[in-house]
Amino acid sequence: MIAIEDVSKRYADGTVAVDRLSLQIPNHSITVLVGPSGCGKTTTLRMINRMVEPSSGTIRVNGEDILRQPVNALRRSMGYVIQNAGLFQHRTILDNIATVPRLLGWSKQRARARAAELMERVGLDPGMARRYPYQLSGGQQQRVGVARALAADPPILLMDEPFSAVDPVVRRGLQEELLRIQGELGKAIVFVTHDMDEAITIGDRIAVLRTGGRLAQFAAPDEILSSPADAFVEEFLGADRGIRGLSFLSTRDLALDRSRVFPVGSDWKEIAGRGGQSPVLVTDADGKPLGWADLSVWAGDVQALEPYGQGFEVGRDSLRVALDRAVLSPTGQAVAVDGAGRVLGVAGQETVAATIRAARQRRAADTVPGPADSAQGPSQAKAAR
Ligand SMILES: Nc1ncnc2c1ncn2[C@@H]1O[C@H](COP(=O)(O)OP(=O)(O)OP(=O)(O)O)[C@@H](O)[C@H]1O
């Protein structure tokens, strides 16, 4: 949908912000621009909506050169979200969100109805409609910023470090919300961040830029983690890229041990007598986990069970989550559950490790992934990373 072709930007003082950049940004996906401060991310984003004009090269949207399109029409087809939301301080939340529809000539009533609908979509309480931006938290203001950008239903969303100013917990919530909205709306989103974790969490494709505005790598997140193009990308990824890469491996093929799982009220003496291995996982009558028991000492008291911590959902959670649960488990065993929270089995650290090795071998045996292979599925599938 957006084709950036051999684009450079040299500012009047001679600074080369972007250097011969080429990127294909597809529809229905989130493309993240990531890189150190000053590497040309904002400049690239602003060239897409013509807030900055390229010095050379061409940008096409749906095949058409953006320089040939009226700038107002072009900008209306692109929602724009910035850090700290950039809200109009003297307008209510509802009127902030209704800004673009009003500019487009919608009646006040229709624009406000649309704004109210969007407040719900981005998870804002309707009671906030009449407040002013200063009466909202930073995270809430960011949600208003996203709602305002979506108001006229533009096919493209440009987001420049939209979540950088909020704390990590709120940020995580905003990322999940964006993935959910994207799952429903399927926009072409160009998202700028300097945080690689954020890029991996939300990106279908990631463009890593280096200082001087040159492209270091453009690939799907799992490919960047498993095969960084060079030392710069590798260093930018940080120390634990191996562990983070596990986010892209499914728990579907994990071999689960069902021999250790028993419902409460089982004949424990009989189980111990036939050599049942401790620890065992005790479940309630519905099959939901209660805790761990060592059959050599446990007397059947549910209160005396060792807490099992948190389980992982087979198929939805990644091997990273499964490994994390196994590491945190007092028995070294992670509890696998289905969508309803019922126990499917348990998996020890060794089992998770063997599955990781098998998945890596399978991947190495595959041919080098092309764009079709590496394109991620629906964005909402990533919430469990
Ligand atoms: N109007 C301007 N005139 C001259 N130089 C500029 C101008 N705007 C940006 N630059 C320079 O261009 C380079 C790229 O800037 P840009 O804002 O695109 O970087 P960025 O990747 O968004 O950085 P950050 O992560 O800090 O936001 C920087 O060296 C910056 O100083």
Ligand SMILES: [Mg+2]
């Ligand atoms: Mg910037």
